[in-house]
Amino acid sequence: MKRYLTESEIARAKADKNIRDGIIAEIEEKLEIGKPRPVTVDGPDPEKGYKMGVYRMTRRVATEDAIRQFCDATGDLNPLYRNRDYVKNTRYGGIIAPAQFLGAVAPFSGIAKATEDLDFRVARVDAGVNVEWLKIIRENDRFTVCEYPTSVKDITRENTALQFFINGNRVFKNQRDEVVAVVEITGIVIVMREPSLNVTQIGKQPQFRTFSEAEVEAWFEKAEKEKIRGADPLYWEDVKEGDELPPAHHVFTLAEAIGYSAAMGRSSSWRTQMALNRNTWKNLIDPESGLPDFTHWHLTDSAAQRLGMERANCLGMQMRAWLGRMIGNWMGDDGFIKKMGDQLRGVLYRDSLALCRGRVVRKYIENGEHLVDLAVTVEDHDGRFIIPNGTATVVLLSRNMGIS
Secondary structure (H helix, E strand, C coil), X not given: CCECECHHHHHHHHHCHHHHHHHHXXXXXXXXXXXXXXXXXXXXXXXXXXXXXXXXXXXXXCCHHHHXXXXXXXXXXXXXXXXXXXXXXXXXXXXXXXXXXXXXXXXXXXXXXXXXXXXXCEEXXXXXXXXXXXXXXXXXXXXXXXXXXXXXXXXXXXXCCCEEEXXXXXXXXXXXXXXXXXXXXXEEEEECECCECCECCCCCCCCCCCCCHHHHHHHHHHHHCCCCCCCCCCEHHHCCCCCEEEEEEXXXXXXXXXXXXXXXXXXXXXXXXXXXXXXXXXXXXXXXXXXXXXXXXXXXXXXXXXXXCCCCECCHXXXXXXXHHHHHHHHCCXXXXXXXXXXXXXXXXXXXXXXXXXXXXXXXXXXXXXXXXXXXXXXXXXXXXXXXXXXXXXXXXXXXXXXX
16 A cells, blocks of 8 residues: 655655655656657556556547547637538648647656556656647547656755656657657656645645636636637738737636546546556545545546645646647638647646736748747736746748748
8 A cells, every 4th residue: 555755754855865866766667767668548557567547548539529529628619620611621621630639649748657656655747848740630640659758857955845857758640650749748756745634735825716707707708709810821921029919718617627638538437447547546545435536636626635735726738728729829720830838837726717828939930931939828817827938839821932
């Protein structure tokens, strides 16, 4: 049975680098650093060795229904992703998927999963990703995914938890063996002490609000006014450094969390979950019922509290999809998101408003492509940044294309 480390054990480890080096060595062994492995849909995790668990592939194929479900979950009404009559007249000729749809094929945050084989309790937190897309995702593209854990780094400080960075890559390929995207992943493993109702181990103490009907109506009116550029081209020459992107408005509730979880394919029965967690379910007991609770800390407060966080909270992947929607609405049908990167520096708790913003910071030509760099952010209703320094690079049409 896993145990929580005591306060004195954590204090000794924080004071003694040799103890932390031992933990790193143990994590490296569990992760099998440097060993490439396929991320699959089928079969339980092995009893020993690398584990994917809930972070395995959740679907292989970008079907019309899967794309629509993903867009419904992220509030993306762009007809490129759902309207056959509309896309017939675009350069794609058929339905495509938004770039962040790959998070519904295989979530980007799975590198640290194997650390659950340690004999003490840890929490795994998404710390950020950098993604480069090389191909458009088309309807019925079929994916294979391979991942490569690359390193473990001690980031413990005097005023932090006992914690470690885990880095790795995921490579997505389509049925033509083309690399669709490469994802550089950073996760944080936090060694847990016994949970306490009075102590938040992960994230800052949440400040909850009750919103008035007028506030809800005003927020929805702003969301309704968001424009989808669509077939009206945004030319590179017309973009200026300092331009602000029209913001995107979201409300993160349990309904949003369930919708996105289902769009990722994470909707399994207790029997399926028991098979996948055969050796770890006893660590997931609901103290009131004694039954295993397979919900995760993005869905229920009780699951969050098991890992030292007071309230359920938003997936990093979900916020990235919101940012992608904002960029897609701004750039129009002919734009292409080439890169996105972020570092999560806050927690968006359930029952919060979320505002996505973007700004043009650079425009340039490189390797024949007309590129625009963006600074993007996600903040909550109190102005606290969850993603303070996100980035994106977009390829735009040029009025001078084809002119030497």
